[in-house]
Amino acid sequence: MSTEYTGKAAQILDAAENRIRAGGFNAFSFRDVAGDVGIKSASVHYHFPQKADLGQAVVERYTAAFIASLGPPDDPAHTPAQRIAHLAAAYRISTIDRGAICLCCVLGSEAADLPVEVADALRRFFRRLLSWTGTALKTPGGHAVPELSEEAARQGANQVVSLLQGAMFLSILLKDNTHFEAAVKRLPALDFIHA
Amino acid sequence: MSTEYTGKAAQILDAAENRIRAGGFNAFSFRDVAGDVGIKSASVHYHFPQKADLGQAVVERYTAAFIASLGPPDDPAHTPAQRIAHLAAAYRISTIDRGAICLCCVLGSEAADLPVEVADALRRFFRRLLSWTGTALKTPGGHAVPELSEEAARQGANQVVSLLQGAMFLSILLKDNTHFEAAVKRLPALDFIHA
DNA sequence: GTCTATAATTTGATAGAC
DNA sequence: GTCTATCAAATTATAGAC
Numbered sequence: 001m002s003t004e005y006t007g008k009a010a011q012i013l014d015a016a017e018n019r020i021r022a023g024g025f026n027a028f029s030f031r032d033v034a035g036d037v038g039i040k041s042a043s044v045h046y047h048f049p050q051k052a053d054l055g056q057a058v059v060e061r062y063t064a065a066f067i068a069s070l071g072p073p074d075d076p077a078h079t080p081a082q083r084i085a086h087l088a089a090a091y092r093i094s095t096i097d098r099g100a101i102c103l104c105c106v107l108g109s110e111a112a113d114l115p116v117e118v119a120d121a122l123r124r125f126f127r128r129l130l131s132w133t134g135t136a137l138k139t140p141g142g143h144a145v146p147e148l149s150e151e152a153a154r155q156g157a158n159q160v161v162s163l164l165q166g167a168m169f170l171s172i173l174l175k176d177n178t179h180f181e182a183a184v185k186r187l188p189a190l191d192f193i194h195a
Numbered sequence: 196m197s198t199e200y201t202g203k204a205a206q207i208l209d210a211a212e213n214r215i216r217a218g219g220f221n222a223f224s225f226r227d228v229a230g231d232v233g234i235k236s237a238s239v240h241y242h243f244p245q246k247a248d249l250g251q252a253v254v255e256r257y258t259a260a261f262i263a264s265l266g267p268p269d270d271p272a273h274t275p276a277q278r279i280a281h282l283a284a285a286y287r288i289s290t291i292d293r294g295a296i297c298l299c300c301v302l303g304s305e306a307a308d309l310p311v312e313v314a315d316a317l318r319r320f321f322r323r324l325l326s327w328t329g330t331a332l333k334t335p336g337g338h339a340v341p342e343l344s345e346e347a348a349r350q351g352a353n354q355v356v357s358l359l360q361g362a363m364f365l366s367i368l369l370k371d372n373t374h375f376e377a378a379v380k381r382l383p384a385l386d387f388i389h390a
Numbered sequence: 391g392t393c394t395a396t397a398a399t400t401t402g403a404t405a406g407a408c
Numbered sequence: 409g410t411c412t413a414t415c416a417a418a419t420t421a422t423a424g425a426c
Contacts, residue, residue: 023221023305023309024221024304024305025219026218026221026222027221027305030419040393041421045420045421046392047391050421051421108364109300110222111368113217113219114218155381158378159378162360162362162365162378163361166357166361169304173306174322179357182350182353183353186350186354203409203410225401225402226400234410235410236401237413241409241410244403245402246402246403392426393424394423394424394425395422395423395425397420398421400418401417401419402417402418403414403415403416405415406411407412
């Protein structure tokens with residue numbers, strides 16, 4: 001499914017994403033996003049009948065864009081360490097530089113109370129992110145470093161994603177980017193990451 | 196201020212905390228918590244006039260309890276590594292074992308849209324947590340290991356808290372505790388932590 | 391596609407009796 | 409302290425005109 005949004009639908013998704021990232025799924029209304037876009041709430045319902053539809057679309061568009069921005073996790077032109085550095089840069093661009101927490105981190109915190117479609121889309125985001133990171137760690141690059149075991153790659157991905165996520169959270173909440181930057185600088189010192 | 200809650204007030208805080216941890220600040224109403232406790236919503240307003248009051252009280256009670264459960268961060272009877280292991284155990288008890296994300300992680304994600312009293316209480320939680328962890332890392336214990344510099348302790352605390360937080364988030368969201376447990380097992384391998 | 395109008399429900403909060 | 413009753417506002421969502 002090539003779900004590429006344009007025009008008003010894309011603007012609605014932009015507004016909804018910004019609002020969700022500021023306060024969560026229950027902190028915005030159809031009137032809010034309608035106002036942001038310059039239309040009426042009934043028109044938002046035309047594009048996304050239910051709030052759950054809107055939420056799911058926001059998450060899936062975000063997922064596709066973020067994963068795409070990472071590029072292939074197994075390009076032999078790059079080492080695992082370079083790929084992880086790229087992941088960290090992608091995190092920085094979409095969160096730190098915007099002063100807003102990752103969309104899926106916000107929604108993930110509310111998952112138990114979210115419409116199932118949204119919660120499921122959310123879990124897919126993190127599974128894909130962990131999968132990308134695991135592949136990035138275990139696929140040899142450059143001068144063919146020894147491969148990591150499947151299990152080591154899994155644990156390494158967990159460590160990398162957890163650290164980036166937690167550090168991003170602290171940076172945005174405490175309005176102090178040194179939390180994120182210090183964590184990124186320390187990433188190469190983690191186990192599992194081959195230069 | 197010895198804000199120790201008992202009776203109905205404590206039950207209201209319990210209910211509010213559970214509801215917030217499931218879906219955030221905007222996902223529960225006075226009627227919800229009233230129903231949980233077995234009273235009417237007007238009675239909840241008697242104990243906590245505004246929703247912001249209730250939110251602030253929940254965060255501050257949570258903060259006091261969590262920090263207290265950690266004990267002193269500079270007890271010479273323990274090594275930094277032991278203190279960090281204790282921190283991880285406290286995290287596990289209050290989140291993994293309950294299947295619910297940390298209260299302040301949920302609210303932190305919504306911080307930009309929260310009443311200022313609640314947002315401020317939230318930031319105090321994380322500052323105290325980082326402070327405790329920094330002290331735990333830099334204070335020698337047992338056989339007097341060399342002290343960490345102030346800056347190294349700060350970065351170490353950032354790394355430890357970020358990792359625990361991120362791993363807890365993934366475990367709860369994906370309903371797979373191995374994320375948290377693997378991260379805890381890897382904690383001693385981090386820099387900054389002295390046996 | 392966007393609008394007006396409106397339905398049905400929920401929300402945070404208050405007044406006042408007991 | 410808890411209740412009933414109530415309010416004003418906001419919410420998701422729909423019907424139907426243009």
